[in-house]
Amino acid sequence: MDNVNQLLVDYNVIDLTIRLLGAILIFIVGRWIARRIVSMISKTMGKRGIDELLITFVGNILGVVLLLVVVLIAVGHLGIEVTPLIAILGGAAIAVGLALQSSLSNFASGIMLVSFRPFTRGNFVEAGGVSGVVQSVGIFNTQLQTPDNRLVIVGNSAITGSPITNYSAYETRRIDLIIGVHYDDDLKLARDTIMRVLTSHEKVLEDPEPAIMLMELGDSSVDFAVRPWVRSEDFWPTRSDLLEQLKGELENAGCSIPFPQRDVHLFNESADKAVSGSASGEKAA
Numbered sequence: 663m664d665n666v667n668q669l670l671v672d673y674n675v676i677d678l679t680i681r682l683l684g685a686i687l688i689f690i691v692g693r694w695i696a697r698r699i700v701s702m703i704s705k706t707m708g709k710r711g712i713d714e715l716l717i718t719f720v721g722n723i724l725g726v727v728l729l730l731v732v733v734l735i736a737v738g739h740l741g742i743e744v745t746p747l748i749a750i751l752g753g754a755a756i757a758v759g760l761a762l763q764s765s766l767s768n769f770a771s772g773i774m775l776v777s778f779r780p781f782t783r784g785n786f787v788e789a790g791g792v793s794g795v796v797q798s799v800g801i802f803n804t805q806l807q808t809p810d811n812r813l814v815i816v817g818n819s820a821i822t823g824s825p826i827t828n829y830s831a832y833e834t835r836r837i838d839l840i841i842g843v844h845y846d847d848d849l850k851l852a853r854d855t856i857m858r859v860l861t862s863h864e865k866v867l868e869d870p871e872p873a874i875m876l877m878e879l880g881d882s883s884v885d886f887a888v889r890p891w892v893r894s895e896d897f898w899p900t901r902s903d904l905l906e907q908l909k910g911e912l913e914n915a916g917c918s919i920p921f922p923q924r925d926v927h928l929f930n931e932s933a934d935k936a937v938s939g940s941a942s943g944e945k946a947a
Contacts, residue, residue, distance in 0.1 A: 685736040692732030700725045714783050719776040722801055768802040771818035775799050785830040790820035834867060835894045837901050841908055842883030847917045849876070849884060855915045856888055859907050865900040866890045883920045 700721050707717045776799060781787045785796050787806070792814045794806030804821055806814045829835070843852045853874055860872040870891045877887040888908070892900045912919060 681740050685739045688739055689732055689736040692735060693729060696725060696728035696732055699728060716776050716779070719772065719799060719801065765802060767819040768817045771822040772799065772801050772803075774822055775804070775818055780826045781828045781830075785828055787829065788827040790816040790824055792816055829897075830894055833894060834870075834891050835897050836870075836889055836891050837897065837904065839888040839901070839904065839908075840877065840885050841888050841912075842880060842885045842919060843912065844918045844920045845884060847884070851915055852884075852912060852917045853886065855911050855917065856886060856908060859904065859911050860888070860890045863890075863900070863904065863907070865892050865896045865903070867892060882922045 703724065704717050704721045707720070708714075781789070781796050783796050783798065786794070787796060789804070789806070792806050792808070794808040794812075794814060797805040797807050797813070799818070803815050803817050806816060808814055841856060843849070856874055857872065860866050860874075861868075866872060867890070872888070872890040874889075875887045876884070878885045888904075890900075890904065909919060
């Protein structure tokens with residue numbers, strides 16, 4: 663009898679070992695197949711010209727879903743009932759979801775960003791209070807590279823919950839400058855000088871053509887609104903270059919760029935009283 667029991671125990675151990683090895687094999691092969699599926703779908707989407715951010719986002723979600731399916735199949739091979747396990751996982755998911763509402767909000771916002779695509783990788787944007795170049799949009803967050811070469815990770819919900827400014831959305835941008843000249847200067851000469859600088863600059867576009875308007879009669883200067891158009895990638899270098907050239911050319915033309923001035927008059931109160939008292943004495947005499 664003892665021999666029979668020992669045989670049954672040995673059989674169960676061997677059977678469990680075989681099942682365990684089979685489950686491990688299923689997991690390894692299944693994970694490899696899942697990766698291949700994600701890779702093929704990503705390549706197909708790429709060939710169809712779908713946005714890179716959308717490809718990455720879909721690939722991440724699909725990879726997680728397929729891996730979960732593989733795990734359930736492997737667990738089922740061990741002889742464990744999968745249906746109760748799915749129910750337990752569902753309940754756990756609800757509990758975790760309530761505890762991680764902010765993460766779920768980031769996830770939902772990530773889906774919105776990928777679906778509506780307010781920006782794509784490489785765009786310079788201002789989103790979630792941060793300005794930078796979009797590096798990637800993940801399931802929960804977006805990575806931005808700032809102009810001073812810092813990597814800032816912003817939660818997706820912070821981005822969708824605030825205005826998004828995409829400076830790279832269009833091929834062209836308008837530079838807005840305020841150039842002030844002295845009240846004594848020849849305004850026509852100043853306008854012609856400014857226009858000459860704009861039209862001669864290689865980065866300033868002819869269409870739309872630059873605009874120069876008399877904007878305001880300020881406290882210290884007559885202010886012109888100067889509005890040339892450039893390609894988006896040329897915005898900052900051209901803006902700096904134009905400011906430098908405009909200052910130099912206006913000075914060469916005899917125009918001056920005034921700075922705010924304020925006249926301060928000092929009164930000696932004691933001296934004023936003395937003068938006033940002396941005048942009163944003379945009248946009395």
